[in-house]
Amino acid sequence: MWDAEQAECQNQLPLDQRGKAPLIGACKPTRCRNSTVTRTHAPIWLAEEEDLIAMSQDRRLAPPRREAVLIELADVQRITRAFKYQKDSH
Known part of the structure; x- marks a missing residue:
């Protein structure tokens, strides 16, 4: 279900680093509609x-x-x- 635009884990990354891959250590399934x-x-x-x-x-x-x-x-x-x-x- 990886959709970089909806992934909460991407919010703390600099703009030029967003969207490349999910950040598993930053995964917050209770807060991210992109998580499964x-x-x-x-x-x-x-x-x-x-x-x-x-x-x-x-x-x-x-x-x-x-x-x-x-x-x-x-x-x-x-x-x-x-x-x-x-x-x-x-």
Whole structure:
């Protein structure tokens, strides 16, 4: 579904670098109408959720960073919730 004009990951790039390829590390499926997440992506997103949960529980984390991690975790859980629901339904 790659459509550079609609890809949120392209917004932070300089104009002359936009549209060449999706930036996987900047992918935000909950915010990008250009993104597609399927069952094959589940292990990646579930691992990301686990990492963010572990990071959020680190007592050494500065409060602003913890808040950023929790915001990112909420975004990731919008995706992982669907995978967990599908798993429980079958």
